[in-house]
Amino acid sequence: GAVVSQHPSRVICKSGTSVKIECRSLDFQATTMFWYRQFPKQSLMLMATSNEGSKATYEQGVEKDKFLINHASLTLSTLTVTSAHPEDSSFYICSARTGEVTQYFGPGTRLLVL
Amino acid sequence: GENVEQHPSTLSVQEGDSAVIKCTYSDSASNYFPWYKQELGKRPQLIIDIRSNVGEKKDQRIAVTLNKTAKHFSLHITETQPEDSAVYFCAATFNSGYSTLTFGKGTMLLVSP
Numbered sequence: 001g002a003v004v005s006q007h008p009s010r011v012i013c014k015s016g017t018s019v020k021i022e023c024r025s026l027d028f029q030a031t032t033m034f035w036y037r038q039f040p041k042q043s044l045m046l047m048a049t050s051n052e053g054s055k056a057t058y059e060q061g062v063e064k065d066k067f068l069i070n071h072a073s074l075t076l077s078t079l080t081v082t083s084a085h086p087e088d089s090s091f092y093i094c095s096a097r098t099g100e101v102t103q104y105f106g107p108g109t110r111l112l113v114l
Numbered sequence: 115g116e117n118v119e120q121h122p123s124t125l126s127v128q129e130g131d132s133a134v135i136k137c138t139y140s141d142s143a144s145n146y147f148p149w150y151k152q153e154l155g156k157r158p159q160l161i162i163d164i165r166s167n168v169g170e171k172k173d174q175r176i177a178v179t180l181n182k183t184a185k186h187f188s189l190h191i192t193e194t195q196p197e198d199s200a201v202y203f204c205a206a207t208f209n210s211g212y213s214t215l216t217f218g219k220g221t222m223l224l225v226s227p
Contacts (some may be wrong), residue, residue, distance in 0.1 A: 001154075004157075034214065042201060042219070042220075043217045043219045043220050044158065044203065044212055044217050046215070049214055050140065090157075093157065093158070100212060101146050101207060101209040102148065102160065102163065103148075103160075103215060104160070105150075105157040105158045105159070106157060107156065107157045108155075108156070108157055110155075
């Protein structure tokens with residue numbers, strides 16, 4: 001149980017384009033989903049918290065107009081990186097939880113912006 | 115907000131030895147402390163967690179201890195195996211509907227055969 005999927009696993013795009021990443025909880029309903037960014041050899045940095053049907057809460061320093069988050073259902077959240085630039089290249093990981101505190105992570109999406 | 119310090123940043127052991135990773139937290143209200151293992155390029159996986167109402171929890175070769183007074187908790191791995199090699203992250207949070215995890219910077223554990 002508690003399986004979280006993410007798609008795509010890897011994406012390469014040109015600078016200035018937008019990229020959408022999907023996060024799904026496969027066998028449970030996720031009341032809350034989280035989006036993290038992880039640079040090489042670094043820890044997980046929380047970008048935003050999203051609850052189904054409400055606006056995401058962004059961490060300080062994360063541009064909400066650049067990183068659009070939609071949590072339309074209890075099993076799906078999407079992160080759209082708009083007008084991506086090379087400095088946005090990173091490993092993006094989502095996590096999900098039910099009413100309990102435990103977070104279950106997706107496999108991550110490696111984004112490379114050329 | 116919460117701040118989690120993790121040490122050491124790298125740890126090299128011989129197969130069969132024990133490994134200990136230590137974390138400290140700043141917010142005395144934190145009451146949930148998970149440990150995640152992340153292999154290169156893969157997702158973090160929960161390996162063990164502890165809540166503030168217990169001082170120790172064990173699962174086969176893995177154990178976690180918690181000292182609430184000192185605000186520190188530790189991960190203990192006994193009889194290490196090469197497949198234990200990975201980056202380990204500790205985290206802390208207060209269990210509420212709005213809680214987020216604060217992660218340590220991670221420890222790269224290398225187990226040599």
